[in-house]
Amino acid sequence: MTLPVATALPENTGDGYVAAAYIVFFVILLIYVAIMALRLSHVQRDLRDLRARTQESTRDGTRQDAAGQPRAYDDQTREREPV
Amino acid sequence: MNGRTLRTLSIATVAAMGVSLSLVFFYAPIELEEGLLQKIFYLHVPLAIVSLGGFVLGGIMAIAHLRTREARWDLRSYVTIHMSLIFGVAVLLTGSIWARGSWGHWWVWSEPTLVSFLIVMLLYATYQPLRFAIEDPERQARYASVFAIVAGAFVPLNFLAVRLATAYLHPRVLGGASGLPPSMELTFLVSLAATALLFATLCCYELTAKRTRMLLRARSRILGFQ
Amino acid sequence: MPAKTGRVVLALLRKELLVELRTLESVPGMSLFAVSTLVVFHFALARATVEGDLAAGVLWVTLLFAAMLGLNRLFVADAEQGGFDGFLLAAVDRSALLAAKALALLAYLLVLELVALPAFALLLLGPPLGPALPGLLAVLALADVGLALIGTLIAALAVRTRARDLLGPLLALPLLVPIVIGAARASSPLLSAGHAGAPAGRWLLLLALYDLVFGLIAYAVFDFLLED
Numbered sequence: 001m002t003l004p005v006a007t008a009l010p011e012n013t014g015d016g017y018v019a020a021a022y023i024v025f026f027v028i029l030l031i032y033v034a035i036m037a038l039r040l041s042h043v044q045r046d047l048r049d050l051r052a053r054t055q056e057s058t059r060d061g062t063r064q065d066a067a068g069q070p071r072a073y074d075d076q077t078r079e080r081e082p083v
Numbered sequence: 084m085n086g087r088t089l090r091t092l093s094i095a096t097v098a099a100m101g102v103s104l105s106l107v108f109f110y111a112p113i114e115l116e117e118g119l120l121q122k123i124f125y126l127h128v129p130l131a132i133v134s135l136g137g138f139v140l141g142g143i144m145a146i147a148h149l150r151t152r153e154a155r156w157d158l159r160s161y162v163t164i165h166m167s168l169i170f171g172v173a174v175l176l177t178g179s180i181w182a183r184g185s186w187g188h189w190w191v192w193s194e195p196t197l198v199s200f201l202i203v204m205l206l207y208a209t210y211q212p213l214r215f216a217i218e219d220p221e222r223q224a225r226y227a228s229v230f231a232i233v234a235g236a237f238v239p240l241n242f243l244a245v246r247l248a249t250a251y252l253h254p255r256v257l258g259g260a261s262g263l264p265p266s267m268e269l270t271f272l273v274s275l276a277a278t279a280l281l282f283a284t285l286c287c288y289e290l291t292a293k294r295t296r297m298l299l300r301a302r303s304r305i306l307g308f309q
Numbered sequence: 310m311p312a313k314t315g316r317v318v319l320a321l322l323r324k325e326l327l328v329e330l331r332t333l334e335s336v337p338g339m340s341l342f343a344v345s346t347l348v349v350f351h352f353a354l355a356r357a358t359v360e361g362d363l364a365a366g367v368l369w370v371t372l373l374f375a376a377m378l379g380l381n382r383l384f385v386a387d388a389e390q391g392g393f394d395g396f397l398l399a400a401v402d403r404s405a406l407l408a409a410k411a412l413a414l415l416a417y418l419l420v421l422e423l424v425a426l427p428a429f430a431l432l433l434l435g436p437p438l439g440p441a442l443p444g445l446l447a448v449l450a451l452a453d454v455g456l457a458l459i460g461t462l463i464a465a466l467a468v469r470t471r472a473r474d475l476l477g478p479l480l481a482l483p484l485l486v487p488i489v490i491g492a493a494r495a496s497s498p499l500l501s502a503g504h505a506g507a508p509a510g511r512w513l514l515l516l517a518l519y520d521l522v523f524g525l526i527a528y529a530v531f532d533f534l535l536e537d
Contacts, residue, residue: 015119016184017123017181017183017184018120018122018123018184021123021127021176021180021181022123022126024173024177025126025130025173025177028169028172028173028176029281032169032285036288036292039296040292043292043296043299046299046303050302050303050306054306
C-alpha cells in the first residue's frame with residue numbers, strides 16, 4: 001500500500017500549520033544557539049579576567065601557585081583533567 | 084575535539100538541513116489526503132527518531148561509565164540525554180501542531196508516537212532533579228547512570244506497550260513511514276540524516292562548552308585564584 | 310565462606326517481614342489509603358457502580374497509588390539506621406538484597422489486595438467479583454511482580470537523595486505505565502457485566518515480558534546503587 005499522491009493542490013488550509021511547525025523548530029534551535037553564544041561570552045570574559053590577573057601578578061613578581069611556589073605563566077602543569 | 088572538527092560539522096549540518104528543506108518543499112509530492120499538512124511528517128518523525136535514539140544512546144554511554152568509571156562517559160551521557168530532552172520538546176510541539184491541523188485538537192491519544200513521547204519525557208524530566216538531589220559527585224554520576232540505563236531500556240518497551248494499547252483503543256487511520264513512494268522515502272531519509280547530524284553537532288558544541296568551562300575553572304584554581 | 314544466596318535472601322526476607330509485623334509501617338497505611346481512594350473515586354466520578362473499562366481503571370489507579378506509599382517506606386529504615394552498611398560488610402551477593410526487598414514489597418502488595426479487592430467489590434464494583442477472580446488473580450500476579458521489581462529498584466535509587474518521597478513516585482510512575490496498560494486492558498473484560506471471559510493473551514504477554522526485562526535490568530544495575 002503506497003500513500004496516494006495528489007496531482008493538483010487540494011484546497012487544504014494546512015499551510016499555516018506547516019509554517020507554524022517549522023517556525024517552532026527553528027525558534028527552539030535559535031534559542032539554543034543564543035544560549036550557547038551567551039555562555040561563550042561568559043567563558044571569554046572569564047578567560048580575559050584570568051589573563052589580566054595573571055599578567056598583573058607576574059608584573060608584581062608576587063605570583064605564586066596554590067602551594068606557595070612562584071611559577072611562570074606558561075608552565076606545563078600536570079593537573080587532573082576531569083574529562 | 085578541536086575547532087576545525089566543530090566547524091566541519093557545522094557546515095555539514097547546515098548543508099544537510101538546506102538540502103533536506105529543499106527536498107521537502109520542492110521535490111516531495113503533495114499527499115492526497117492531508118495535503119500540505121503532511122509536510123510536517125518530514126520534521127516531526129525524524130526529530131522523534133533522533134530524540135529516542137539519543138535517550139537510548141545516553142543509556143549505552145551510561146553503561147560505559149559504570150564499566151570504566153571514567154567521568155567523560157558520564158558527561159557524554161548527560162549531554163546526550165539533555166539534548167534528547169530538548170529535541171523531545173520539539174517533537175511534542177510539532178506533533179501537537181500536526182494533530183491540531185489533522186484532527187482539530189491540540190492533543191490526540193490516537194497517535195502512539197506522541198503518547199509514547201509524553202511518557203518518556205515525563206520520565207526523563209526527572210533526570211536533572213535526580214542529579215541535583217545528590218551532592219556527592221561520584222554518587223551523583225553513578226546514580227544518574229543507573230537511571231539512564233533503566234530509562235534507556237524503558238524507551239523501546241514503552242513504545243511497544245503504547246502501540247498495543249493505542250491499536251486496541253484507537254485504530255490508527257493515518258499511517259507513518261511505511262508504504263511511501265520513493266520520492267517521499269528519499270526526502271524522509273535525507274531529513275532523518277540531517278536531523279541526526281544536527282543532534283550530533285549540537286552535542287559536540289555542548290560537550291566542548293562544558294569541558295572548556297571545567298578546564299578554565301581548574302586552571303583558575305591551580306593558579307591560586309578563587 | 311560466603312553464604313548461599315538463596316539462604317541469604319530468605320533470611321533477609323524473614324527480617325523484613327518480621328520488622329513489618331512488629332512496626333506495621335507499610336501495609337496498614339497502604340490498605341487504608343486504598344479504601345479511602347475508592348471513596349474518593351465514588352465522589353469524583355459521581356457513580357454508585359463501575360464496570361468494564363472504568364472499573365479496571367479505578368482498580369488499577371487505586372492499587373498503583375497505594376503501591377507508591379509502600380515504595381516510599383521500603384528502604385527508609387535501612388537508610389536511616391545504617392542497614393546498608395551492615396549488609397555491605399557481609400560477604401554476600403548484593404543482589405540478595407534486591408530479591409529480598411522485592412519479595413517483601415510483593416508480599417505487602419498481596420496483603421494490600423486482600424483488603425482492596427473486597428473493598429472494591431463492596432463499594433464500587435457493579436458486576437460480581439466471584440467469576441472474575443481466577444483471571445483477575447493471574448493479572449494481579451503478573452502486575453504485582455512488575456510493581457515489586459520496579460518499585461524496589463526505584464526505591465533504592467531514590468532513598469539516598471534529598472527529595473526522596475517526591476522522587477520515588479515521580480520516577481516510578483512513567484516506568485509503571487506499561488504495567489497499568491497491560492493490567493487494566495486485561496482486567497477490563499473480567500470486570501464487565503455479563504462477564505465476558507478470559508483476559509486477552511497479549512496483555513498477559515506484555516506484562517510477563519516487561520517483568521522479565523526489568524527483572525534482568527534490576528539485577529544488572531542494583532549493585533551499583535549499593536557501593537558506598
